[in-house]
Amino acid sequence: MNDKGQMHTLEGLAAAVLVITTVMFITRATVVVTPQIELALDAQLKQYSNDALTIVDSEPVGMNLTKYVAAWNGIEANISLQVPDGMMDLDNDLSAIMPDNIAYNVDFVYWNNSLKTTHVIVHGVPPDNSITASRLVTLHSTDLKSSYWNGTGITDLNPRVVEVRLISWYI
């Protein structure tokens, strides 16, 4: 029986290296995560959408958001008819303003005997992380309107408020 109590050098070396490597690995693996990255991305997307609607609405001469809404002829968009005729100009304007890595849909929400939410421009099905920005426009009786709006009974005392919803997501 060997009761000397010595450790062989090589085994000792191997054991020490193993223990140290394990301890190092464990301690370096701790990372504190600040979960703010997703919030920042959402905030940026919301800013883009709000800014895009504000810019289209603030156009001093030419077409602004009110005129685009007034030119809508009542045709609903869907996946096969993505941009109906009257909305081509609004679509071109929005796609020029918004960055290329963002896709969007546009809805109009208004009252015509009942609350109607109509898709006006469709570029896809919005995924879970999409953002909605809204802007309200008012159609008065003196605005130049399409035949659709003229048929909804907008008078001097009954202007129509339309909510323009821009739903956007990253692609």
Add this chain to the structure above:
Amino acid sequence: MMKDDLGQASLDFLAGVIIFMGSLIMIIQFIPGIFTPFQTEVTDLNSVAYRTGVLLLEDPGWWSNTSTNTSGTDWENHLNNTQRVGLASVDAANKTTPNVLNKKKVEKFANISKDNLTEFLGLYRNISGYQLEYGYNISLFYLDGGLLKINDTNITAGYPIPATQDIAKIERLVMVDTGEISVANGNLSGQPPANKKVQINYTHLQDRDFKIIITSFNITTPPGPPAELNWVQVVPGSGILKGSDGLVIKLNGTTMVSPTFNSDDNTPDIKFYNQNDEFELILSKNLFTIGQTYTIEIKFSRIDLNYGVMIFNNLPKLVFYDRGKLTIEVWQ
């Protein structure tokens, strides 16, 4: 057991001690590293970038002179008394238009010194009385990438962007009045009433399509035959413009399809009937060279033009709003 009283350290012992000391030193060296995740790091860069964006775009700024007890939002005219910097323009009724930036404010903004700008925008933190400043870079770009210039000044403020740090970035979309104002000089060429031309003198100073909007027509005796647009040409240029030359015509917001024009009066033209018809001509930037002056001639028929008098009532001042994006980057 044999007593060994030689006094030498055996090789085994040496090897063991060396390994032990080495491991001890290595472990002691990275004990501070265990506590690294608990050091304070700035986690609010995103909120600082966001609030700076809001401050610049939605607030017109403020100046205040306590000795004369005056104050106002036009800090660009009172740089010595500026308290807060903002770029949003304020219209005549004192109403702020967010996202629409004022040209003079943007220009002065690019010239403020870095220390003053840190103070005006609040880009610092106070920790135990010691002020730690954020590094920042705020620049205005065109939508397609180039740096926006006003009067030859690059609109950028702050420090160069570091390559090796965490940066929080926010982009805002804006409209900037870059100051290119052209007022259509309805100038009759002195021809007999049958050939009524309007001439617009235009110097092409920016790389954008030239848009002409005409409304409030002085149309005589409705309901008669409608007034007509016959042709448009640019001098010096290649003659009467066609749709393929980069001419787009819109009537009340609807694009007229492929206008084709000849030099006589009988071909299909654009007709307008009402005084409130709004008529938009967009001439592609490819028709012009930057820096050159052109004359744009528009020929109408059946419009009552008085010689030597501008016939378009309430002609709007065409202020070109360039669309751009304001990029705010903040780091520690």
